[in-house]
Amino acid sequence: MSLSSPDINNTEFLFSIKKGIARGDENSLELLYRLYFKKLLSFAQTFLNTKEVAEEIVEDIFIKIWAKREDVVLIQNLKVYLYKCVKNAAINELHKQANRIKTESIDSIDHNYHTIGSTPIDHLIVSEMLQSVEITVEALPQRCRQIFKLIREDGLKYKEVAEILNISVNTIDNQMAIAVKRICAALSIKKNTASHLS
Amino acid sequence: MEENNRIWILMARVLSNEASPEDRSELQELLNGDPELEQQYNSLGKVWHAGSNVNSGQAVNNDQQQIQRIFNKASQQRAMLSEASTVKLPVKPGYSITRYARYIAAAVLILVTGWFFIYKDLIVKEQTGAKEQVLTVKNGSMTKLVLPDGTQVWLNSGSKLTYPGSFTGSTRNVTLVGEAFFDVVKDKHHPFIVTTASFNLKVLGTAFNVRSYQNDRTSEAALVRGKIEVTLINQPDKKIVLMPSEKITVKNSYAGQTDPGYTTEKTDLISLSSIHQSAHDSLPAEALWIENKLVFDEEPFESIAHKIERRYNVSIIFKNERIKKETFTGKFYNESVYKVLQSLQTIDSFHFNIKNKQVTIY
Numbered sequence: 316m317s318l319s320s321p322d323i324n325n326t327e328f329l330f331s332i333k334k335g336i337a338r339g340d341e342n343s344l345e346l347l348y349r350l351y352f353k354k355l356l357s358f359a360q361t362f363l364n365t366k367e368v369a370e371e372i373v374e375d376i377f378i379k380i381w382a383k384r385e386d387v388v389l390i391q392n393l394k395v396y397l398y399k400c401v402k403n404a405a406i407n408e409l410h411k412q413a414n415r416i417k418t419e420s421i422d423s424i425d426h427n428y429h430t431i432g433s434t435p436i437d438h439l440i441v442s443e444m445l446q447s448v449e450i451t452v453e454a455l456p457q458r459c460r461q462i463f464k465l466i467r468e469d470g471l472k473y474k475e476v477a478e479i480l481n482i483s484v485n486t487i488d489n490q491m492a493i494a495v496k497r498i499c500a501a502l503s504i505k506k507n508t509a510s511h512l513s
Numbered sequence: 514m515e516e517n518n519r520i521w522i523l524m525a526r527v528l529s530n531e532a533s534p535e536d537r538s539e540l541q542e543l544l545n546g547d548p549e550l551e552q553q554y555n556s557l558g559k560v561w562h563a564g565s566n567v568n569s570g571q572a573v574n575n576d577q578q579q580i581q582r583i584f585n586k587a588s589q590q591r592a593m594l595s596e597a598s599t600v601k602l603p604v605k606p607g608y609s610i611t612r613y614a615r616y617i618a619a620a621v622l623i624l625v626t627g628w629f630f631i632y633k634d635l636i637v638k639e640q641t642g643a644k645e646q647v648l649t650v651k652n653g654s655m656t657k658l659v660l661p662d663g664t665q666v667w668l669n670s671g672s673k674l675t676y677p678g679s680f681t682g683s684t685r686n687v688t689l690v691g692e693a694f695f696d697v698v699k700d701k702h703h704p705f706i707v708t709t710a711s712f713n714l715k716v717l718g719t720a721f722n723v724r725s726y727q728n729d730r731t732s733e734a735a736l737v738r739g740k741i742e743v744t745l746i747n748q749p750d751k752k753i754v755l756m757p758s759e760k761i762t763v764k765n766s767y768a769g770q771t772d773p774g775y776t777t778e779k780t781d782l783i784s785l786s787s788i789h790q791s792a793h794d795s796l797p798a799e800a801l802w803i804e805n806k807l808v809f810d811e812e813p814f815e816s817i818a819h820k821i822e823r824r825y826n827v828s829i830i831f832k833n834e835r836i837k838k839e840t841f842t843g844k845f846y847n848e849s850v851y852k853v854l855q856s857l858q859t860i861d862s863f864h865f866n867i868k869n870k871q872v873t874i875y
Contacts (some may be wrong), residue, residue, distance in 0.1 A: 336862060337757055343579055352579075381587035382594065388757045389738065443559045466529050467561065473531050491525035492518050499521075499557060 329393050336380065337388045344381050351394070352377070352471045355401050361461040362405035372404045398471070398479040443503060451501040455494055462487055463494040519543075521579045524554060528561045553728040597699075649673045650691070654824030655805070661688070664705065667694040670823035671726065692724040694800050697739075711763050715742040721755075722800040725765075729819055735760035735788045735799040753785075759801065798844075807845040807853065813859075814839050816875075825865075827849045832875035836863045 335343025352373060359369035376397065380387060390396045450462060462480070465471045466487075471479070473487045518785040523540040523572035526532040529819050532540070577593040650656050652670045659665055661679045668674055672691020685705045697705045697716050707714040709725035719739025734743060736755040743761055755761060762784045788797040801808040807824055809817045815837045818829040829851060831837050845853050850872065856866050862866045866873045 334758065341584065344583075347585065348580055371869070373581065374586075377583045378586045378590065381583065382590035385739065385757055400833060405601060443696070444556070445563060448560055488522045488525070489518070491529065492521035495525045495557075496521045499524075499553070502553070502560070 318330075326392075333387055333390065333393050336384050344377070344384075346456055347393075351397055355397055357468065358398060358465065359401050359405050360403070360462075361457070361464060363408060368408060369405070372400060372408060376404065377399045385426060392475075394471075395475050395478055398465075398475075402479055447501050448498055451498050452494070455497065459490045459493050466491065482500045518802065524557070528558060544653075548702075548716045551573065576671050578845055620643040643676055645675060647673065647675045651826070655802070657803075660685075662700065662703075662705075663698040668828070669693065669802055689723060691726055692722070692802070694720075694722045694803050696720045709746075711746055711765055712761075713746065715744070715746045716740075722797075726819065727765075728821075729765060729816065731762050731816075732760040733760055733799070735789075737797060737800065758788050758797070760786050762786065796829060801844070805846065806844075807848070809841060811840045812844050813837065814841060816873075817841060817857075821850060821872075827872050828872045829872045829874065832873060833863055836861065836874060 332343050332347050332494075336347065342424045355373045355376070356369055359372050360366065363369045363372075387393070452463060455463060462476055465479070466473070475482050476482075476487055479485050520540070520543050521701075523532065523543070524538050526536050527540055539832075544554060555710050576812045602625065614860065623738070625724070648658060648668060650668045650670060650672050655669055657665065658674075660676055662685060664685075666674060666687075669692035672689065672693060674693060675688040677686070681702065683703060685700070685703050686708065687706070688708045695705075695707065695716075699721055705716045707716070707723055709732060710727065711724065711725050712734070714723065714734055716739065719741055720737040720742055721739070722735045723732075724734075728775075734755065735742070736759055738755055738757055740757075742757050743755060745763065747749050753761060788799055796804065798808045798810045802824075807820060809820060813818075815831070818831070819825065822829055841857055841860060843856065845855075845856070848856075851867060854867075854872070857863075859863075866875075
């Protein structure tokens with residue numbers, strides 16, 4: 316199964332992975348792991364600050380899925396399910412630790428971005444802007460950053476994020492607005508009516 | 514504040530591909546009044562997509578050690594899970610004998626005084642074994658029951674289930690004519706066996722649908738959850754294991770012998786297929802009848818007619834041979850026979866006539 320062609324957000328594709336897992340096909344689980352592990356790890360890290368703990372949590376989820384693989388057919392939306400599991404496990408872990416969440420430092424950013432610049436000059440400019448964006452994103456308030464990353468980096472839909480985090484689509488609209496506004500400001504985009512900026 | 518937020522909300526929606534056509538035109542209008550902003554919004558767009566991981570379906574994580582660790586730990590967990598059902602509760606040491614003595618004495622007392630009343634029942638049990646129960650459901654209705662072990666059974670129209678008063682012995686046996694949906698209580702040491710005229714099903718703890726009516730051409734078993742082993746009555750050495758979402762269809766060897774267009778074959782025709790479940794339904798198509806829905810999935814009219822007969826308690830006669838073999842797909846909930854037939858008419862033309870409980874198709 317080639318990895319570059321299928322649309323990983325395609326429900327049919329996820330469905331065939333799901334069926335493969337239920338039948339005990341190891342390749343299917345491995346595929347699911349390769350496609351989602353890093354994203355789920357990233358998501359877990361928006362809750363927790365230690366990478367090791369976050370990694371263990373995500374590993375446990377894949378272990379459980381394989382251990383009870385026959386039951387996987389009962390899951391309607393595998394992708395949303397994975398994210399929800401991570402969220403629940405991360406929150407449980409937080410309760411255990413009873414620590415306050417620290418904002419991640421810039422150093423721990425996962426540099427996973429693929430730049431798509433057409434000309435070399437384009438590439439340079441885009442790369443500079445990207446850094447600006449990264450810095451701004453990491454400085455966002457926790458919830459806002461979490462939502463923004465799920466939508467932009469992981470390509471989840473508003474509805475899916477709403478289900479995973481148990482919030483309304485309205486909230487997502489507002490949080491995304493905050494993020495976009497700040498990013499634009501960081502990229503020195505000024506509105507004409509500057510006096511209205513808060 | 515509200516109006517100023519609007520442009521950011523719209524920008525976010527468009528960049529995330531969540532915008533409606535109205536959103537897009539609204540944003541365009543807002544940007545039209547500010548060409549500088551529009552240009553910068555376009556560059557924002559370039560940065561946005563450049564930095565997103567969305568289309569990186571490439572193998573982003575290929576840690577072989579990690580994946581191996583996952584498989585190994587999962588095997589361990591599986592081993593523990595299957596053991597759990599056989600683990601016996603440890604007998605706690607240290608209970609004082611005097612405490613038990615009280616209970617034992619009381620039990621003996623009850624036994625002695627109650628002997629008269631239970632003696633008669635015991636005699637009956639000895640002679641007939643655990644009392645056999647038969648539940649018959651007429652056409653036009655449906656019922657649900659709970660078996661002595663807690664297994665839930667939904668019985669469809671025109672079906673008959675035979676089961677014992679209590680499950681003794683090494684297996685739990687029931688006999689079915691017709692259609693039922695089973696949600697079996699897990700008991701690894703006492704396999705649940707469903708006997709029909711066409712096949713026997715051995716299950717461990719699962720949810721599945723069985724359809725084996727005498728006047729149908731085929732019988733089928735569809736598995737929702739768990740695992741079942743199917744043995745054909747006519748070929749007892751042939752065993753087929755079903756996995757979740759799989760369905761087995763067997764041609765009934767006694768069906769259609771009076772039908773001139775039906776060739777009799779010695780061997781049973783078996784086919785394995787997938788069950789369909791749409792995202793909106795809680796159950797696969799094969800089992801939706803327990804929610805009182807009439808469902809057929811690429812079924813020939815002849816077979817649909819049987820379903821209609823049982824559900825509405827009518828009888829259907831075909832005066833049109835061609836339409837009998839036409840296939841339809843449909844889902845109905847609480848519709849009248851008239852409405853159902855009307856809907857089918859829109860797909861393929863035929864005429865029908867309903868008089869009392871007699872439906873004629875021509």
